[in-house]
Amino acid sequence: GEDVEQSLFLSVREGDSSVINCTYTDSSSTYLYWYKQEPGAGLQLLTYIFSNMDMKQDQRLTVLLNKKDKHLSLRIADTQTGDSAIYFCAESTGTASKLTFGTGTRLQVTL
Amino acid sequence: DVKVTQSSRYLVKRTGEKVFLECVQDMDHENMFWYRQDPGLGLRLIYFSYDVKMKEKGDIPEGYSVSREKKERFSLILESASTNQTSMYLCASNSPEAFFGQGTRLTVV
Numbered sequence: 001g002e003d004v005e006q007s008l009f010l011s012v013r014e015g016d017s018s019v020i021n022c023t024y025t026d027s028s029s030t031y032l033y034w035y036k037q038e039p040g041a042g043l044q045l046l047t048y049i050f051s052n053m054d055m056k057q058d059q060r061l062t063v064l065l066n067k068k069d070k071h072l073s074l075r076i077a078d079t080q081t082g083d084s085a086i087y088f089c090a091e092s093t094g095t096a097s098k099l100t101f102g103t104g105t106r107l108q109v110t111l
Numbered sequence: 112d113v114k115v116t117q118s119s120r121y122l123v124k125r126t127g128e129k130v131f132l133e134c135v136q137d138m139d140h141e142n143m144f145w146y147r148q149d150p151g152l153g154l155r156l157i158y159f160s161y162d163v164k165m166k167e168k169g170d171i172p173e174g175y176s177v178s179r180e181k182k183e184r185f186s187l188i189l190e191s192a193s194t195n196q197t198s199m200y201l202c203a204s205n206s207p208e209a210f211f212g213q214g215t216r217l218t219v220v
Contacts, residue, residue, distance in 0.1 A: 030207070031207045033209060035211075041213065041214070042201060042211045042212055042213040042214045043154075043201065043203075043211040044211075045208060045209060045210055045211075048207070048208060048209075050207075088153075088154070090209070092205065092207065092209070097142050097205050097206070097207060097209075098142075098144070098156065098159055098169075099144060099156070099203065099205065099209055100156070101146075101153055101154040102153065103151075103152075103153040104153055
C-alpha cells in the first residue's frame with residue numbers, strides 16, 4: 001500500500017537553503033508533488049515531478065528524486081520569511097492518480 | 112487561471128443535519144477527490160472519482176457519500192452530520208497537475 005513520510009519540523013535562518021525530505025513506499029508512483037500550505041489556506045501546488053525524472057528546477061525550488069531509495073526532496077534556495085508554511089509531499093498512484101500525502105513538514109524561517 | 116472552487120469557506124451545521132459540500136473545477140479534469148484535514152493526521156482521502164458517475168471509496172468513507180453527475184462538479188454529502196466530522200474539507204482535481212480548492216471549514220455543533 002501507499003505510505004508517505006516526512007519529518008515534522010524544520011527551522012532555517014533567512015537566506016539559507018532549506019531541504020525538506022520525504023520517503024514513499026509505492027514503487028508504482030507516477031507523479032510526486034510538493035505543496036505549500038499557509039495558515040488558514042488551502043494547498044498551493046509548488047511543483048511536481050514525473051517518476052522517471054531525477055531532478056526538476058523551478059526558480060528557487062529544486063526537486064530531487066531517488067527512485068531506488070524512494071526518496072524525494074525539495075530544496076528552497078535563499079529561504080525567505082514568506083516561505084514559512086507547512087510543506088506536503090504527495091504521490092499519485094493507480095488509474096485515478098489517487099493522491100497520498102505525507103503528514104507535512106512545518107518550515108520555520110528565523111531572522 | 113485554473114481553478115477549483117468550493118462553495119463555502121465556513122459552515123456551521125447541527126448534529127443530524129444533511130450537509131452538502133460542493134466542488135467545481137474548470138480544467139476538464141477526469142479525476143476529482145475529497146479529503147479532510149485534521150491536526151496531527153494530515154490529509155486523509157474520503158472519496159474520489161475518475162469519471163462522471165464513477166466513485167471509489169478512499170481511506171475514511173464512513174459517514175460520507177459523493178455524487179458526480181457532471182464532469183466539473185463533485186459533491187460530498189454528510190448524510191447525518193456528527194461532531195466528529197468537524198474538520199477542514201479539501202477538494203482537488205488532477206490530470207496530472209493536482210489543484211486544490213480553498214477548503215471548507217465545517218463545524219458540527
